[in-house]
Amino acid sequence: MRLFAHVPFGVSLLAIWGLLTLIGVIVEQGKDPSFYAGAYAPPIARLIVRLDLDNIYHSAAYLGVIGLILCSMAAATFTKVIPRRIPRLNPVKIDAIPLHATVHVSGDAESARERIAAFFAARGWQVRKREFGGTEWTFADKNNWARRGVLVAHIGFVLIAAGTTIYWAKGYSGQFAVLSGQTATIPENGTTVDLKRFAYRIDPVQTKAGTVYQPIDYVSDATITGRDGVAHNAIIRVNQPYDADGTLIYQATYGFAIDFRLTKDGRPVPGPDHPLKEGEGFAIDGTSRAIQYQRFVGTIDRSTGQPGADPRPNDPGIVIQAFDGDRPVGGALIPLGQPVDLGAGYKLDAARYVLYSGFQYRYDPGIPVVGIGAFVLLAGLCISFYFLPARLFVLVRDAAGGGAEVGLAATTVRGYEVFEERFAEIIEAVRRTEPVAPENEVTTTPVLGGV
Amino acid sequence: MDPTRQLLDQALLEIGIAAYVTGALVLFAYFLTRRPVLRSIGMPLAILGAASQFAELGARWWMTGVWPLTNLYGSLSLFSACAVTIFVVFAYRYEMDFIGGPVLALAAIALGYATTWNEGYMPAVPALQSYWIKIHVPIVITAYASFMVAFCLSLLYLVKAAVEHRYRTGSPSVRGVAAGAGASIDVPLNYAALPGFGAVRTDTPALASAAAAGDGAAQWLSGLPSLAKLDIMQYRVIAVGLPLLSLGIITGAMWAKEAWGAYWQWDPKETAALLSWIVYAAYMHLHTRPEWRGTRTSIVSVIGFASIVFCYLGVNIWISGLHSYKM
Ligand code: HEM
Numbered sequence: 001m002r003l004f005a006h007v008p009f010g011v012s013l014l015a016i017w018g019l020l021t022l023i024g025v026i027v028e029q030g031k032d033p034s035f036y037a038g039a040y041a042p043p044i045a046r047l048i049v050r051l052d053l054d055n056i057y058h059s060a061a062y063l064g065v066i067g068l069i070l071c072s073m074a075a076a077t078f079t080k081v082i083p084r085r086i087p088r089l090n091p092v093k094i095d096a097i098p099l100h101a102t103v104h105v106s107g108d109a110e111s112a113r114e115r116i117a118a119f120f121a122a123r124g125w126q127v128r129k130r131e132f133g134g135t136e137w138t139f140a141d142k143n144n145w146a147r148r149g150v151l152v153a154h155i156g157f158v159l160i161a162a163g164t165t166i167y168w169a170k171g172y173s174g175q176f177a178v179l180s181g182q183t184a185t186i187p188e189n190g191t192t193v194d195l196k197r198f199a200y201r202i203d204p205v206q207t208k209a210g211t212v213y214q215p216i217d218y219v220s221d222a223t224i225t226g227r228d229g230v231a232h233n234a235i236i237r238v239n240q241p242y243d244a245d246g247t248l249i250y251q252a253t254y255g256f257a258i259d260f261r262l263t264k265d266g267r268p269v270p271g272p273d274h275p276l277k278e279g280e281g282f283a284i285d286g287t288s289r290a291i292q293y294q295r296f297v298g299t300i301d302r303s304t305g306q307p308g309a310d311p312r313p314n315d316p317g318i319v320i321q322a323f324d325g326d327r328p329v330g331g332a333l334i335p336l337g338q339p340v341d342l343g344a345g346y347k348l349d350a351a352r353y354v355l356y357s358g359f360q361y362r363y364d365p366g367i368p369v370v371g372i373g374a375f376v377l378l379a380g381l382c383i384s385f386y387f388l389p390a391r392l393f394v395l396v397r398d399a400a401g402g403g404a405e406v407g408l409a410a411t412t413v414r415g416y417e418v419f420e421e422r423f424a425e426i427i428e429a430v431r432r433t434e435p436v437a438p439e440n441e442v443t444t445t446p447v448l449g450g451v
Numbered sequence: 452m453d454p455t456r457q458l459l460d461q462a463l464l465e466i467g468i469a470a471y472v473t474g475a476l477v478l479f480a481y482f483l484t485r486r487p488v489l490r491s492i493g494m495p496l497a498i499l500g501a502a503s504q505f506a507e508l509g510a511r512w513w514m515t516g517v518w519p520l521t522n523l524y525g526s527l528s529l530f531s532a533c534a535v536t537i538f539v540v541f542a543y544r545y546e547m548d549f550i551g552g553p554v555l556a557l558a559a560i561a562l563g564y565a566t567t568w569n570e571g572y573m574p575a576v577p578a579l580q581s582y583w584i585k586i587h588v589p590i591v592i593t594a595y596a597s598f599m600v601a602f603c604l605s606l607l608y609l610v611k612a613a614v615e616h617r618y619r620t621g622s623p624s625v626r627g628v629a630a631g632a633g634a635s636i637d638v639p640l641n642y643a644a645l646p647g648f649g650a651v652r653t654d655t656p657a658l659a660s661a662a663a664a665g666d667g668a669a670q671w672l673s674g675l676p677s678l679a680k681l682d683i684m685q686y687r688v689i690a691v692g693l694p695l696l697s698l699g700i701i702t703g704a705m706w707a708k709e710a711w712g713a714y715w716q717w718d719p720k721e722t723a724a725l726l727s728w729i730v731y732a733a734y735m736h737l738h739t740r741p742e743w744r745g746t747r748t749s750i751v752s753v754i755g756f757a758s759i760v761f762c763y764l765g766v767n768i769w770i771s772g773l774h775s776y777k778m
Pocket of ligand 1: 006070739
């Protein structure tokens with residue numbers, strides 16, 4: 001428990017958390033092992049896969065460190081943050097506190113004490129008086145409540161962790177693509193999405209580097225049927241999800257599915273039975289060959305026969321790759337609607353494209369808790385950083401040559417330097433408002449090293 | 452866009468760069484010589500540079516109707532303008548003008564680099580067409596900018612502390628005079644009581660004695676704020692940056708939830724921001740311990756700024772993801 005509550009231990013855990021996070025940023029996440037084998041030297045690639053560095057954020061080590069941080073934070077909160085009450089009001093050696101000053105004022109000690117107490121009370125300080133062995137002390141506190149800022153910040157962090165756990169326990173998410181005119185079903189809740197039409201807008205923009213084709217809008221026009229069984233019209237755009245019974249459906253991607261026709265010696269033979277999306281492929285029956293549809297080319301540059309810059313389907317084609325077993329045997333850019341010869345009497349026609357829309361969906365009942373946690377955390381930070389609990393010790397005595405001598409010292413939860421300017425201002429204000437004694441000698445305000 | 456307007460855009464940009472470059476030189480000279488006249492020239496240049504940059508971004512927005520922070524040019528411009536603004540505010544509030552040279556130099560470098568990403572006037576891609584961009588980006592950039600100012604202070608702290616270390620003789624420094632001060636929650640280190648003068652934080656005694664003995668470098672360095680003050684200045688600037696970074700991550704998460712479906716997707720950019728957040732959270736925890744304040748926290752602040760540069764530029768340029776401006 002002692003170790004867990006130790007701040008340097010907590011900081012070490014934060015450092016490990018930071019390090020694991022850094023690895024996660026540098027090593028691409030969620031690829032399959034062949035990707036790492038290609039991208040890194042063999043021992044490193046093996047290490048990445050073996051140590052789960054390819055899925056680090058959900059690895060035991062990562063979750064374990066966060067768990068330890070929560071334990072450490074809880075231990076510190078219960079042993080240090082919560083029990084830390086306001087220190088007892090005790091007399092101090094004023095001159096021994098780095099922030100101190102003495103001001104000579106007129107009147108006797110009793111009246112000066114009252115004036116000083118009223119002075120601080122009027123400026124929002126909580127003033128308390130105590131007598132110790134016949135000497136009366138005045139204590140003035142400011143922002144004492146702000147000691148709770150740390151507690152608030154720590155609670156915020158716990159709430160965020162709790163909200164995330166709620167999602168893991170009860171939420172779900174996924175993605176699906178629907179071809180125009182077709183219907184998809186979200187398995188977790190049975191909602192159906194019937195895509196009537198997908199549209200996009202891409203504009204050519206002149207920049208210094210030449211023409212850039214900038215996407216402006218993606219929009220799916222769909223009919224969505226949720227739990228109530230009623231079909232609702234839905235226009236789904238980027239940044240404008242649709243809420244189906246608490247499950248949000250988002251516009252994520254789009255693409256051009258291709259309707260392939262395969263013939264052998266002029267007669268149709270079985271090819272793919274549905275339009276294929278980028279990355280999908282099919283085997284040619286009775287051979288060891290397969291064809292993969294790699295990507296869509298909106299505009300074929302007729303002068304070079306190569307893909308042009310404009311992604312819009314002006315003169316469309318597709319890039320295909322042929323495989324023999326697992327071995328690539330050649331690729332080609334083929335225009336839509338113009339059959340190409342695959343050899344051995346086979347001809348492939350990329351007959352037409354069908355736009356499809358890619359959606360993501362997500363049900364996350366933890367969001368309100370995470371949201372509240374985030375703002376509680378932020379409030380805790382602001383309280384801790386901007387409201388500095390400070391205490392003034394004031395001792396007023398009759399001065400030898402008449403009048404009274406006011407000794408002031410200040411301390412804060414964050415040392416003295418942070419309060420230096422403020423203390424100087426306070427002393428200055430006391431001086432300005434206090435009638436000075438005859439033969440006044442004023443002690444200089446404290447200086448903790450200067451610019 | 453009509454050429455007069457483009458000319459205005461270009462002129463404002465050039466004024467900004469020119470003001471930063473000359474301001475940086477003048478304030479470096481002030482840093483070296485402490486001649487007040489140099490500060491009186493340098494500070495207005497800093498203000499002029501930031502003002503013309505804000506005007507340039509505003510002019511772009513007005514002229515094209517497109518929010519100017521959708522590419523690296525706009526965001527880096529805002530970064531340098533914010534860093535200089537934060538510096539100016541802190542300089543007037545807490546006498547921090549001496550750090551103007553490095554701040555303006557970094558601002559000039561950021562702005563110069565920004566111009567290499569100046570593609571002209573592009574409309575935003577669908578993912579960036581959201582009111583969130585107007586909330587999230589300025590907050591995050593302001594956080595980065597304050598960390599940049601803190602970074603300059605941390606470097607200065609580390610230099611001063613290292614030199615102090617070199618000058619230090621075997622003599623024990625004055626320690627803990629006030630350690631018995633009852634209700635003090637911290638353990639004050641190295642305070643020397645001076646009769647009639649409160650107390651002086653003597654955390655550079657070796658430097659001070661070398662200065663008294665006529666050592667020029669020591670004289671110059673001991674004229675800078677004490678280590679304790681440099682530490683508090685860093686703390687204050689980071690105390691602006693960390694809540695802003697937190698708010699930036701929160702608003703980013705809110706936007707992500709609206710745009711991509713999940714408030715957190717472990718996208719490289721958001722994860723790198725989390726990394727920076729962790730580093731500065733560690734800074735704050737170290738800073739609660741008097742004996743760790745100073746050199747260690749300054750090193751963490753330097754690491755923190757390195758993580759910011761990585762998050763801001765490294766991820767955008769080297770690691771593609773949902774956040775890359777190049778998408
Ligand atoms: C890793 C485990 C952690 C431990 C052991 C720990 C412990 C502590 C302790 C003991 C303090 C009070 C220090 C003092 O004023 O003397 C503190 C302050 C604080 N903690 Fe934590 N904490 C941990 C994690 C976190 C996390 C993850 C957050 C983020 C929400 C956080 C936010 C804060 C804040 C904002 C303060 C106030 C700092 C200041 O006043 O400058 N802590 N922590």
